[in-house]
Amino acid sequence: DPASPPEQLSIVHEQVLNSSGRSVTAAVCLHRFLCYGSETSTYTTKECSLGIENALSLMQFIEGGRGCEVVEEVRHLNLEGHTVRSNPSLFALAVCSQHADCKTRQAAFRTLKELCRTPAQLFTFVQYKKELKEGSGMWGRALRRAVTDWYNSQDGMSLAQAVTKCKHRAGWSHQDLLRLSHMKPASDTVALVCKYITKGWKGVQEAYGDKEKSEDLQKVFAYLEAVEKSKHCTDELELIHLIENYRLEKEQILTNHLKFKEVWKALLKEMPVVALMKHLGKLTADKFLARGSPYVAAVCERIQEETALKKAKTHPFNILVASENYKRGHGRRGKLKWEPERDIVEALDCAFGRSLSTVEPTGKRFLVAVDVSSSLSSVAHGSSISTVAIAAAMCMVLTRTEPDTQVVIFSDGAVAPCAKSSDLTLMQVATQFIKTPGGSTDCALPITWASENDKTVDVFIIFTNNQVCGRENPAETLKTYRQKRGVFSKLIVCGMIASGLSIADPEDRDALLWHCNSTKNIKKLKKSTILNRHCSRQPCAVKLWGLK
Numbered sequence: 001d002p003a004s005p006p007e008q009l010s011i012v013h014e015q016v017l018n019s020s021g022r023s024v025t026a027a028v029c030l031h032r033f034l035c036y037g038s039e040t041s042t043y044t045t046k047e048c049s050l051g052i053e054n055a056l057s058l059m060q061f062i063e064g065g066r067g068c069e070v071v072e073e074v075r076h077l078n079l080e081g082h083t084v085r086s087n088p089s090l091f092a093l094a095v096c097s098q099h100a101d102c103k104t105r106q107a108a109f110r111t112l113k114e115l116c117r118t119p120a121q122l123f124t125f126v127q128y129k130k131e132l133k134e135g136s137g138m139w140g141r142a143l144r145r146a147v148t149d150w151y152n153s154q155d156g157m158s159l160a161q162a163v164t165k166c167k168h169r170a171g172w173s174h175q176d177l178l179r180l181s182h183m184k185p186a187s188d189t190v191a192l193v194c195k196y197i198t199k200g201w202k203g204v205q206e207a208y209g210d211k212e213k214s215e216d217l218q219k220v221f222a223y224l225e226a227v228e229k230s231k232h233c234t235d236e237l238e239l240i241h242l243i244e245n246y247r248l249e250k251e252q253i254l255t256n257h258l259k260f261k262e263v264w265k266a267l268l269k270e271m272p273v274v275a276l277m278k279h280l281g282k283l284t285a286d287k288f289l290a291r292g293s294p295y296v297a298a299v300c301e302r303i304q305e306e307t308a309l310k311k312a313k314t315h316p317f318n319i320l321v322a323s324e325n326y327k328r329g330h331g332r333r334g335k336l337k338w339e340p341e342r343d344i345v346e347a348l349d350c351a352f353g354r355s356l357s358t359v360e361p362t363g364k365r366f367l368v369a370v371d372v373s374s375s376l377s378s379v380a381h382g383s384s385i386s387t388v389a390i391a392a393a394m395c396m397v398l399t400r401t402e403p404d405t406q407v408v409i410f411s412d413g414a415v416a417p418c419a420k421s422s423d424l425t426l427m428q429v430a431t432q433f434i435k436t437p438g439g440s441t442d443c444a445l446p447i448t449w450a451s452e453n454d455k456t457v458d459v460f461i462i463f464t465n466n467q468v469c470g471r472e473n474p475a476e477t478l479k480t481y482r483q484k485r486g487v488f489s490k491l492i493v494c495g496m497i498a499s500g501l502s503i504a505d506p507e508d509r510d511a512l513l514w515h516c517n518s519t520k521n522i523k524k525l526k527k528s529t530i531l532n533r534h535c536s537r538q539p540c541a542v543k544l545w546g547l548k
Contacts, residue, residue, distance in 0.1 A: 029057035030070070034077055037088040041512055050091045050128070058092055067096050067104030075111050086121055094128035097142070109146040113153055119166040119174065122150055126177065127170040139180050147181035156189020156220040163197060164227045165251045189220045201228045227252055240266045250275070261288050265295060268302070273312045276302060277322035277348070281331060285338035300347035306354045316355045320393050320426075323348035324385045352393075352426065356400045364458040366405040368395050369446035370418075370433050371464035373411035387496040391463040392430040394494075398461075406455065408446060409433060415449040443493065444472035451481045459490045465497045475511070 029039040033055055036043050052059060061070050074089045076082075093115065096108035116122040126147070129138050151159065163174050174197045177183075185191035196204050201224065208221055226246040230253060233239040239257055242248060243266040250258075250267055257263050264283060268276060276299070283289045289296050302308065327345060330337045370391045379386055398405045399420050407418040409432070418432050443462055450457050460478070478491050490510040 026057045026060050030061060030073070033058060034074060034088050034092060035082070035084045037085055043512055047085065047087065050087060052095070052132075055088075055091070055095070058095060062096060062099055062101075062104065065101065067099055067101055068107045071096050071104065071107040071111050075114065078115050086115075087124060089115060090121060090125045091128050094125055094132055097129070097146075098132060098138075105142060109142055112146050113150055116150060119162050120169045122147070122177070123169040123172040126172055144181040147177050148183050151178075151183060151194070152186035152190055154190070156187065156193055156216060157223060159190060159193045160196075160220050160223050160227075163193060164224070165249060188214065188217050192217060192220050193224075196224050201225075222246075230254070230257075233257070236260050236262060239263060243267060244269070250279075258282075259286065261286070261295075264288050268295075268299070273302060273305075273308045274314055274318060277319065277326075280322065280326050280344060280348075281329075281336065281338050284326075284341055284344070285336050289341055289344060291341060296341060296343050300343055303344075303347045304350045304354060306357070309351065309355050310358050314355050314358065316352055316359065316397055317393060319348060319352045319355050320389065321385065323352060324389065349426070356397060359397055359401045361401045361403075364402065364404070365456055366398050366402055366459050366461065367446060367450055367455065367457040368398055368405065368407045369415075369460065369462045370395070370407070370409050371411065371441055371443065371462065372409045372433055373441040387463075387465055388430045388433050389426065390494075390496055391433060392426055394461070394463065396424070396426060396429055406457075408449065410445040410449070411441070413442065413445070415445050442472065444474040444477040447474060447477045447481050447491075448472065451477075451484060456485055456487060457481075457489050458487065459492065461492045461494065463494045463496060465495075478511070 024041075032041070033039050037048055037050060037054075038044075039054060039057055048054070058070065061067065070092060074092050077084045078086070078089055093108045093112055096104050097112075099105060112122075112125065116125060126143075129143065154162070167173060178194055178197055183194060185194050192204065192208060195207055199207075204221070204224060208217070213221060223246055226242045226248065230239055230242050230248055233242065239253075239260075240262055243253070243263065247270050248267075250271070253263070253267070264286075265288075271279075280289065280299075283299075287293075289299060323345070325332075326348060327340050329340055395407045395418075399407060400422060405420070407420060408415050409418060410416070418429075441464065443464060446462060447460060449455075450460075462474075474491070474493075478489065482489055488510060490512075492512045
């Protein structure tokens with residue numbers, strides 16, 4: 001309600017009203033922190049350590065009596081399809097859960113159960129609580145109840161699967177949490193799993209072995225028995241039987257058992273596509289996917305299956321990373337080496353193309369500009385992917401999903417449009433960037449070109465390896481363009497090698513610097529916070545690219 005006083009507005013509404021000024025408000029800083037863990041306009045793909053010192057806007061809202069709004073914003077971002085890092089949200093909940101305001105604490109603990117979908121997230125939250133308490137007692141009644149509710153909110157089978165796949169993280173184990181929370185199981189099946197956590201399988205056998213069990217209790221008992229048998233199994237056929245009958249996953253199987261080809265065959269039947277792609281190198285090194293192997297065709301079919309890709313919500317960049325890692329022929333750490341199988345490489349290339357159909361269009365007008373003033377053959381920090389492949393893949397994602405997308409290359413005072421066709425392969429797109437001669441860098445050129453050619457652009461995305469700004473300041477050029485076109489255009493500058501870029505204005509809420517120091521989380525750019533904000537000309541939240 002625009003007539004409401006500012007102190008009664010929600011965080012989202014506050015962002016709408018401030019959009020006309022495009023200034024960086026406390027609400028914008030909070031939104032940035034919750035999305036990628038920093039209040040600044042710089043996004044790095046490497047996660048940083050979190051603390052009160054880099055969450056000042058969070059503290060400002062909480063101390064201002066708006067802690068419940070913060071909790072609701074955390075819940076909204078995590079549960080309604082936004083791509084956000086989980087750790088900043090868990091940190092924010094940890095801060096809210098120990099504030100003096102009773103309603104804020106209660107709201108934080110209520111939301112915890114919804115946000116912590118895995119044991120790893122619960123362990124991370126508890127660790128944040130410990131760090132914030134600085135050694136003083138933290139296991140009050142509210143935290144004990146919240147941890148108890150997390151375990152009791154799950155059915156016995158789901159809990160059994162969770163605790164056997166993730167036993168400990170961040171210095172905490174399930175046994176620690178059950179002991180410190182004084183856990184009281186709410187059902188027989190949860191009680192059985194708790195007995196397994198605290199007393200082990202021997203304790204479960206003593207308590208339930210000869211006891212008459214209900215159908216649900218018997219299922220959980222049999223599942224835990226299968227997990228235990230798989231640990232001590234020496235018969236390959238018996239292990240395969242356990243995997244197939246109880247749908248055991250790789251995390252529940254001992255490393256020594258993964259040397260058997262038939263064990264891998266059993267695991268692959270239920271293994272998610274993304275996990276399968278990560279293990280292709282290991283499978284090839286172990287000759288499971290050797291040339292002429294009957295398993296190669298089956299794996300290729302799984303990788304390329306469009307239905308599976310959509311179901312897994314696999315972003316094209318995940319597939320590109322898997323493909324480049326596989327083509328490299330060796331792991332980043334250790335001594336694992338393999339000879340890439342040609343059919344697997346072709347299947348990964350095909351999967352990349354098919355996964356583009358899973359990307360949800362925004363209907364916005366994009367100008368993607370690739371800086372070719374220096375060589376694009378270098379490898380992005382923390383990855384095995386060349387910068388030209390990164391730029392080419394991004395261009396393909398946008399041109400295939402956004403009808404109004406223009407791709408240009410620029411260097412040495414010149415801007416040249418690139419060919420755009422759905423038939424172009426990744427290699428053909430990359431070739432357009434490589435064959436162009438280099439020169440000096442001026443990141444304001446694409447914006448100037450759009451202004452001179454009467455191009456209306458909602459989002460400028462610039463890929464560069466350099467920090468040089470050229471004769472004109474891109475931030476000032478963008479302001480001039482906005483005034484001329486009457487559009488609050490957004491700017492994303494992607495530094496694929498250089499760190500500490502200073503091209504965008506840090507006080508402009510519609511500008512984002514992205515440092516590619518690791519492609520591990522590159523997909524998070526797809527729903528960057530800068531594009532999720534509201535503005536007066538765009539009443540709906542905007543996404544750069546997202547998954548259905």
